[in-house]
Amino acid sequence: MIAIVKYNAGNIASVKNAVERLGYNCSVTDDEIEIRRAAKVIFPGVGEASSAMEYLRERKMDRLIRSLEQPVLGICLGLQLLCRHSEEGNTNCLGLFDTSVKRFPTTDIVPHIGWNDLKQTRSLLFDGFGSEDTVYFVHSYYAEICSQTIATCDYILPFSAAMQHRNFFATQFHPEKSASVGERILGNFLKL
Template identity: 50%
Template sequence: MNVVIIDYKGGNVQSVRFALERLGVHATLTSDKELIQKADKVIFPGEGEANSAMRQLKADGLDQVIPTLKQPFMGICLGMQLLCRHSEENDTPMLNIIPLDVKRFQTDLKVPHMGWNNIYNLNNPVMQGLNEKDYVYFVHSYFVPVSEYTIATADYPEPFSAAVQYKNFYAMQFHTEKSSTTGTKILKNFLDL
């Protein structure tokens, strides 16, 4: 299986690679448009800030390539948010693939939302084999509201989209690669699509 991890100078790439290697998959880290287009599966990890990430994607021409992809595609954390229409983080226009907007948490709880939280309303083949209330690892100050595209929900304290799907684009707000056996199951389910 030809799996590509998109390299746009965002963090967290090595832990995604290691998680895939534990599943017996060697992934190629690249920003090469042709390699990305030819991949069987594409993974779009992310840590950092929306505006600088979008600048890098545009500099590499990936803002034009990613929306055209037809193979199963997984965005992780900032990689999920970048697939959306717009982010409140520095008023940033995003890739506009998933017709949703990214909001900042407005809560008395500590922001960023960081640590283990349970997910529920699991509603997708990538969530197969998970239990309601399984825990995953989050680090984020911005979120995607619950919508018709939500395939898993978490609360902080209000419900938000822990994961969404739109066409061939699957996206997780939590870090699958840092989410122990639950994250490993989700990655495996994605690779099996």
């Protein structure tokens, strides 16, 4: 069973549909026992960092997520919340990735919406990923590049497009909205 973490963030239905299209059973849940028993956990999200972290802390889900030992995939806001701190609402996050989340400079076109390529991919997540492949982004905040960065992207400046630390993986882009390329990346995670 694949657990999709239910919390105060959007985009959960499209992630569930993508997982089911790949032939996996999944459950959208905030139940600690169900999440701990899951073979894999997906931590998706579209929303605002401070209110999402407040929701997680009130329900002690911040501790739960930090303690997970099975493979975990954060998507978009999920990646940002796995970082140390976000400028969005001056928010202390989960701290699993040792980097900060910053807002793109406001003098440029923000948010970053649309298809973009990845550079410096280095992970099993990107098995079969080609230099011509692109993925779909929609975000106004980005994680700075650090030692846990496993793919980068350039939009205004270089940023972490994907990250990994131990059993925690995350993508700033939306694999569930990235057509066959995203399906392959999501499938690679589910096969770990």
